[in-house]
Amino acid sequence: MQTPKEFGKDFLNRLFDQKDADACLKMLAGDLVWITPEEMHHFLSEGAVLRFLRKQMKADSEAMYVDLISIKSSPSADNIMTVAYEINLVPREGEKPLYLRCSMVICRRSKRLEITFLHFSAKA
Numbered sequence: 001m002q003t004p005k006e007f008g009k010d011f012l013n014r015l016f017d018q019k020d021a022d023a024c025l026k027m028l029a030g031d032l033v034w035i036t037p038e039e040m041h042h043f044l045s046e047g048a049v050l051r052f053l054r055k056q057m058k059a060d061s062e063a064m065y066v067d068l069i070s071i072k073s074s075p076s077a078d079n080i081m082t083v084a085y086e087i088n089l090v091p092r093e094g095e096k097p098l099y100l101r102c103s104m105v106i107c108r109r110s111k112r113l114e115i116t117f118l119h120f121s122a123k124a
Contacts, residue, residue: 004106021053
């Protein structure tokens with residue numbers, strides 16, 4: 001059984017490296033908030049999340065890999081954990097990496113873990 005931290009790491013690697021929107025969607029709950037420096041999106045259906053994930057993946061055609069700098073976690077309630085990641089998003093071609101902060105609330109629903117809140121912002 002994966003820990004919430006491992007689950008979140010797998011999601012981030014799948015999102016940025018494999019560019020597999022369907023696989024990412026399976027790890028998300030239906031109610032998702034996604035925040036970028038420019039805008040905030042609130043999704044109430046899986047279809048809306050999937051469309052957004054596919055759009056995000058097409059926006060950056062270059063495959064990147066995730067180098068995790070630090071992970072901090074804290075329990076927020078029964079079966080719920082808040083996990084914060086600092087990320088280097090590294091392009092394959094050796095351009096400058098993008099530094100991101102990401103936080104997510106990961107909760108256990110029956111036998112599986114789900115990400116129910118996702119926050120990305122450029123690291124200052």
